[in-house]
Amino acid sequence: MSPSKSRTDALMAGEELSSAAQRERRKRIVDATIALASKGGFDAVQMRAVADRADVALGTLYRYFPSKVHLLVSSLAVELERAQEKMDRTTVPGDSAYERVLFVLGRITRGLQRNPHLTEAMTRAFTFADASAGAEVDRVAWLMESMFTRAMSDEDPTDEQKAIARVIGDVWLSNLVAWVTRRATATDVANRLELTVRLLLK
Amino acid sequence: MSPSKSRTDALMAGEELSSAAQRERRKRIVDATIALASKGGFDAVQMRAVADRADVALGTLYRYFPSKVHLLVSSLAVELERAQEKMDRTTVPGDSAYERVLFVLGRITRGLQRNPHLTEAMTRAFTFADASAGAEVDRVAWLMESMFTRAMSDEDPTDEQKAIARVIGDVWLSNLVAWVTRRATATDVANRLELTVRLLLK
């Protein structure tokens, strides 16, 4: 049991997947998750449906991702990495940290709002995650934070910049959730983000 | 069906409970929820267990609160109201908004941290809530916001003050969740809150 356990951990973290077949399986699972989430949100990501669509047995799915929350948060990390890569290929316009952060924020937010169901699924999983998904959640939090610190300056971020990035991330997530649950409109979200960034960076 | 529907809505909102027996039942349910949550957190708040403990049939529980999330978020509102009342009976020390907000934040945070399981149950329910619990979530959000605006000044809050209060609320909640899921220590939380309030109010 012990060796199998450590192998499982590697699978979960998505690192060092022994065989190509396993990397393949993992990708199919994440793809299936994103497809189902895009179509019907959190509720549509049913473990049996994911397994079916990924052409994998239910037990295998659980071997790769120990819970629905792990699965969705890991998929969120994958999506954020994609967004970050795209951002890296762009030159972010703006003369001040304020302008650049707002640009990045607006862009990602609009990107997510283009796929409401997917956003709903991922944000809900993220905020619902319990301690067992701590590693995955930390990874996503770190991706968010670094997305904003990069927009603030090219240098290594100062502690204060990191703190600001974290606050922006918190506000961003909270507003995304409010939008997803229809307690705020896209305009509300844009306004509040602008206001927050202004308070923090101007 | 229609009159019963509207009566049910009243029960959900907790207003105008027709009979004393119904107010009684509702209170027993909330008390049972808080007791179970205090003991074992979100997972321990099982609908059958709540119903048993409140001495109410499962169907009745669902008539009063249409889901576990509604139940927990409503209980959170009750708890916040209690905290607010206690705060109202205190004179908040501090010469500046910065100092007073920090005092209030520290106090409520420590209060919640004294009951980790309850806090875990409530914050997870709050952040997991979907659109159907929008009203309950809005109520809690409003309670939080007004808790901070009151600390900032005695007057009616300006729009900017409201915005600041909202940001503080977002950061507060996010840090509470991080603490609850053991991704941040109590010290981390205190530091980050101090830093955030400083950035916003100093």
Added chain:
DNA sequence: GGAGTTTATAGAACGTGTTCTAATTCGGGC
């Protein structure tokens, strides 16, 4: 105080996340 309506009760039933079991297949060392 009785008829009709609403509310409460006990408990079965259902759906989906998660776990478990038994059998099969895969991959690496001989």
Added chain:
DNA sequence: GCCCGAATTAGAACACGTTCTATAAACTCC
């Protein structure tokens, strides 16, 4: 090629949120 442990599979089983059904109790209005 064969063996062995690990990985995968199909599917049963289980837990808990939620819904449904049938019956009883509690109100309301005459």
